[in-house]
Amino acid sequence: MSVGGMAEGVPGGQLIQEGDYVVLKKQDVYKAVQVQRRKKLIFEKQWIYLDNAIGKHYGTTFEVTGGGNLQIKRSEAAAAEPKEAGADNRNIVDDGKSQKLTRDDIEALKEKGIKGQEIVQQLIENSTTFRDKTEFAQEKYIKKKKKKYDPNISILKPSSRILAMMYYAREPGKICQLRYDTLAQMLTLGNIHAGSRVIVMETCAGLVLGSVMERMGGYGSVIQMYPGTGPVRAATDCFGFPKSFSESLYEFPLSKVESLISGTFSGHSRVSAQRDSVQGGDEESNGSTAEKKEPAQDVAEETCPVTEPEGSADSSQPETQEEMEVSGEESNERDQNPEKKQIVMEKKRKQDERRKRESEAAVLLQNKNADGLIIASRFHPAPLLLTLLGFVSPSRPFVVYCQYKEPLLECYTKLRERGGVINLKLSETWLRNYQVLPDRSHPKLVMSSGGGYLLHGITVAREPAKPNSSCPERTGEPAPKKLKVAELES
Amino acid sequence: MSFVEYREQIQDGDTAIIFLGHDSMFPVTIKQGSQTQTKYGVIRHSTDLIGKNYGSKVTCSKGGWVYVLYPTPELWTTNLPHRTQILYSTDISMITMMLELKPGSVVCESGTGSGSLSHAIIRTVAPTGHLYTVEFHQQRAEKAVEEFQQHKVDHLVTVKNQDVCKNGFGVSHIADAVFLDIPSPWEAIGHAKDALKIEGGRVCSFSPCIEQVQRTCLALEEHGFTEINTLEILLRVYDVRCISLPVPDFGTPAEEKGESSVADKAKQIPTSQPGTVQFKSGVSSREMVGHTGYLTFATKNLF
Numbered sequence: 001m002s003v004g005g006m007a008e009g010v011p012g013g014q015l016i017q018e019g020d021y022v023v024l025k026k027q028d029v030y031k032a033v034q035v036q037r038r039k040k041l042i043f044e045k046q047w048i049y050l051d052n053a054i055g056k057h058y059g060t061t062f063e064v065t066g067g068g069n070l071q072i073k074r075s076e077a078a079a080a081e082p083k084e085a086g087a088d089n090r091n092i093v094d095d096g097k098s099q100k101l102t103r104d105d106i107e108a109l110k111e112k113g114i115k116g117q118e119i120v121q122q123l124i125e126n127s128t129t130f131r132d133k134t135e136f137a138q139e140k141y142i143k144k145k146k147k148k149y150d151p152n153i154s155i156l157k158p159s160s161r162i163l164a165m166m167y168y169a170r171e172p173g174k175i176c177q178l179r180y181d182t183l184a185q186m187l188t189l190g191n192i193h194a195g196s197r198v199i200v201m202e203t204c205a206g207l208v209l210g211s212v213m214e215r216m217g218g219y220g221s222v223i224q225m226y227p228g229t230g231p232v233r234a235a236t237d238c239f240g241f242p243k244s245f246s247e248s249l250y251e252f253p254l255s256k257v258e259s260l261i262s263g264t265f266s267g268h269s270r271v272s273a274q275r276d277s278v279q280g281g282d283e284e285s286n287g288s289t290a291e292k293k294e295p296a297q298d299v300a301e302e303t304c305p306v307t308e309p310e311g312s313a314d315s316s317q318p319e320t321q322e323e324m325e326v327s328g329e330e331s332n333e334r335d336q337n338p339e340k341k342q343i344v345m346e347k348k349r350k351q352d353e354r355r356k357r358e359s360e361a362a363v364l365l366q367n368k369n370a371d372g373l374i375i376a377s378r379f380h381p382a383p384l385l386l387t388l389l390g391f392v393s394p395s396r397p398f399v400v401y402c403q404y405k406e407p408l409l410e411c412y413t414k415l416r417e418r419g420g421v422i423n424l425k426l427s428e429t430w431l432r433n434y435q436v437l438p439d440r441s442h443p444k445l446v447m448s449s450g451g452g453y454l455l456h457g458i459t460v461a462r463e464p465a466k467p468n469s470s471c472p473e474r475t476g477e478p479a480p481k482k483l484k485v486a487e488l489e490s
Numbered sequence: 491m492s493f494v495e496y497r498e499q500i501q502d503g504d505t506a507i508i509f510l511g512h513d514s515m516f517p518v519t520i521k522q523g524s525q526t527q528t529k530y531g532v533i534r535h536s537t538d539l540i541g542k543n544y545g546s547k548v549t550c551s552k553g554g555w556v557y558v559l560y561p562t563p564e565l566w567t568t569n570l571p572h573r574t575q576i577l578y579s580t581d582i583s584m585i586t587m588m589l590e591l592k593p594g595s596v597v598c599e600s601g602t603g604s605g606s607l608s609h610a611i612i613r614t615v616a617p618t619g620h621l622y623t624v625e626f627h628q629q630r631a632e633k634a635v636e637e638f639q640q641h642k643v644d645h646l647v648t649v650k651n652q653d654v655c656k657n658g659f660g661v662s663h664i665a666d667a668v669f670l671d672i673p674s675p676w677e678a679i680g681h682a683k684d685a686l687k688i689e690g691g692r693v694c695s696f697s698p699c700i701e702q703v704q705r706t707c708l709a710l711e712e713h714g715f716t717e718i719n720t721l722e723i724l725l726r727v728y729d730v731r732c733i734s735l736p737v738p739d740f741g742t743p744a745e746e747k748g749e750s751s752v753a754d755k756a757k758q759i760p761t762s763q764p765g766t767v768q769f770k771s772g773v774s775s776r777e778m779v780g781h782t783g784y785l786t787f788a789t790k791n792l793f
Contacts (some may be wrong), residue, residue: 014689014792059690059791159590181584181723188583191562193613194593195495215614217593371496393498394545395560405728409770412730422509422557426728426772429580434720434784436707441700453728453772458509460545460557 016053016060016155021240023162025154027147030166032158032238040068043153050155058157063150066113073152086132100126116150123149136440158239160187160211167207167235168448175204175235176378176403179451181431183208186374187215189456190399194219196371197364199391201225201254201384203377206236208401212374213245223250223361223370225257225388227379250361257387260362369393376401381455382411386418392459394420399456408455420462428453492642493563493609494616500539500558505641507559507569508533517561517569519640530554561641563609573630576606577671577696580725581782586614588787589667589692593618598661598668598685600624600654600678602634607669612643621647622661622685624654654678659685670695675702676709683713683790690790698783706786715788722784728772736766 016022016035024031026044033041035050042048047068053060062070086092101123109119123145124130130138156162164180172178186208192198192215200222202208209224213236216222224231231251252260259265364370370392375384381400392398398421402408408426415421429451433444491497491504500506504520510528518526524535531552533539538548544560559565564579577585585607591597595615602608602625611621625631631651638644650660655674658681659665668682668691675695682693693715695706703720710718 057689057792059789061791161587161590164587180587184583184587185580188579188586188610189564191564191613193494194617214592217618219593219617393496394543395558396496396545397562397564405772406770409730409772413770422511423513424730426730428726428728430724430726432722432724434703434722436700436703436718436720436786438704438708441704458545458559460509460559461543461547463547 014058014157016056016058018054021158021238022050022053022058023156023158023166023238025156025162026151028169030156030162030169032163032166044151046151048153053155056155058155061152061154063116063152070153084131085135085138087134089132089134089137092129092132098127098129099123100128110149116146119149120145160207160214160239163207163235163238164211167205168451171205175207176376176401177450177452178204178208178376178401178403179429179431179448181429182401182451182454183211185427185429185454186376186399186401187211189397189454190372190374191397192216192372192374196220197223197369198372198374199223199225199365199370199388201373201375201377201388203227203232203379204235206231206233208374208376209233209249210236210239210241213241213249214239216248218242218245218248220371221248221250221364223252223364225252225254227254227377229253250357250364252358252361252365256358256362260365261387261390265362365391371396373398375399381407382414385411386414389415389418389420389459394459394461396459397456398459399454401452401454403450403452405453408453411455415457418462420460421457422460424455424457426453426455491561493561493566494613494643494646496560498543500542500544502540503640505561505566506539506544507561507565509557509559511556515559515565515569517566528554528556530556563613566609567606570604570606572604573633574601574603576604578606578725578782579610580723581696581785582607582610584721584723584785585669585694585696586610588785589669589694591615591619591667595619595666596622596664598622598624598659598665598682600659600670601626601672602631602649603671604630605634605637607671608634608638608647609641609643611669612638612646616643616646619646622650622659622665623647624650624652624659626651626653654681657681661685663688666691668693673702674705676705679706679709679713679715683715686790689792693788693790695786696783697786698781700784703784703786710786710788715790717789718786719788720784720786722781724778724780726774726778728774731771731773732768733771733773734766734768739765 018035018037020035022033022035024033024043029044031043033050035054037051037054038049040047040049046064048064048070049068050070052070053062056072061073063073065071106119106123109122120142124142127141130141133141160183161180164178164183167175168179190198192212194215194217196216197220198212198216200209200212202224209222209231212222226232256265368391373388373392373396375381375388375398377384381402385398385400389398400408400411405426405428412424412426415424431448431451435442435444491501491506500520502520502522506518506520507515508518508526508528509515510530520535520539522536522540526533526535528550531550531554533548533550533556539558542548542558544558546558547555548558549555567576567579567582570576589597591611591614593615596619597611597615599608599611599621600623602623608621608623615621623634625634628651631649635644635649638647638649652660654670654672655677658678659668662684663686665685665687668685670678670682670693672678675697679693686693693710697703697706707718707720
């Protein structure tokens, strides 16, 4: 197993390079982008080019100059001017005339290309009430104006911390409202670490998958179970993992799980079988299962095209509609059009590769010895959990996320009926951010009121199912007794 | 057995977790010829445990049974012998993510305390990372070394017995992250900065009191740290219960009761008693842990 091409420790590994996936940060706003030369990007209502960031260190702060170019921001000398401040606001009247600069004046300053810092200074000088404000109010005023007129952009290395915070703030709908502290709980409760074999079923744009992969560092294996025709990995791509990480990443369609369990799964489909016969079928069959075909899965194979997740560059993604059409005309045009032939060959190579990975994933799943299961999706968690738990070894943790509590109540009850799990816990975390400033410390005004719920537990060796009672969760475990357990070391 | 690598079979010398049911568990060191007493009777290590698979049900002498579990840092946290107040998994998970820990990370920690967080850090940074942990209490430091050896993770951790506020972490410019859980973290911020890599890294300080947080934040700012952020994470645990509430009697004749909408709903879930409606609920405990500590995070940049 490779060390995963870790850039850390290598000189220059912390430098921003062309093609890198990075995160732009302005105040508390994040945006993930790929660094490309001469590419215009919009971030927080501002056009910028990242060309000047190439070769600079990660974590560098830039200011935007004319034409959207970036320029390194040196730590500014604190404007240490004689402080003059009022004690309270008893004489401050809101007449709307305290600012002597008009909107047009400010626009003119901006157009002249005057630095944001100077605009802020002008605003302060032209504010008649500034001197009367308390020291704290002055600070707040400056902070507010700086935010508007003197924006700095930092370029950061992506991490699950940054991407989870970014997704929760920007596109919570795409990640089922999974708040970053909840994601943090999942990774810890799931004991995700290097060397494990983990099953992930998520519809969170690939954020959960990426976070799991980050914690595994390219060691061990991850099998992503996906609904529909292909896994979504838009967020996974933002992590910018080294190529070697993809060797340990497998995917397997949920639609074939039933056939895998019943033993009718086959890595081949009708489409591929046909092509194999035409082109001399040199691919060895996946010997672990019977060659029986499921009609449903052939249909899935043929109607392969899907809406590709944005920014996805994964070669294992299903092909697009046009490519499918090309392949339909394959037999007619194969000899006349060498260019098309090449496309077809490339496509076949990709398809074969994809099928091979699917067979490998099937073998891994059939071992039924996964070290953990992570579920976070828009589907009802109960059937996912009850089915996928069968692939997990005893004495391993599993974690299920759901945006709502009720489906997890059902999971809890059904797991109790099924048996083979202990230490079931239903929980939620609350996250409170604080403002900490001298004499002004307090919780932030707004806190998030919904980061989702988790059900987690540990698998154990299963026994024959017990007869079901009306309220199994009350009878499933012995009542807690205050018995002291003494351990004898002989 | 090792805390950083799953193994199927129980072996001599392993640390295993004996699960008795409903939050009742304890750790045990597996030893040939050794015995462990439980409320369900005795467990003989040689015959009942060694060679069995983790996750198995083990029948004890009195006919009762227990499960034997693989030790994860999370199970260890709830079962370890306390030498100090410890950090629990809720805070640990946030610390791990916000410090951006992953395989290969080099981490500095102080104090080691009971090693609750240490085990979680080691699990996350293995197999290529390292933990440098500093504990000024000699006995605790020695005990931690002993535990790391027993748990076969001693190659991933270095324990130093010194005062972090005076002597620092004993390493310079090699850490990706620093964690502080000491009474006066502001006195160690300079050392934290020195321990972190030249190109930067993350720092976290855990303090129960807001006054400690304020002094720490000031110190962080003085030392040029950015992205200073203080937060608090609370865990709410729900009990899954079947609740049944009685339906009020309005004097309606019995045969008409079936027509009412409330009774209709009740039909879907089998009721144990007539005149009641049953439903499942996630019931919060009467009391919860309302505060463990404030977590302050910050970033060290190159410039």
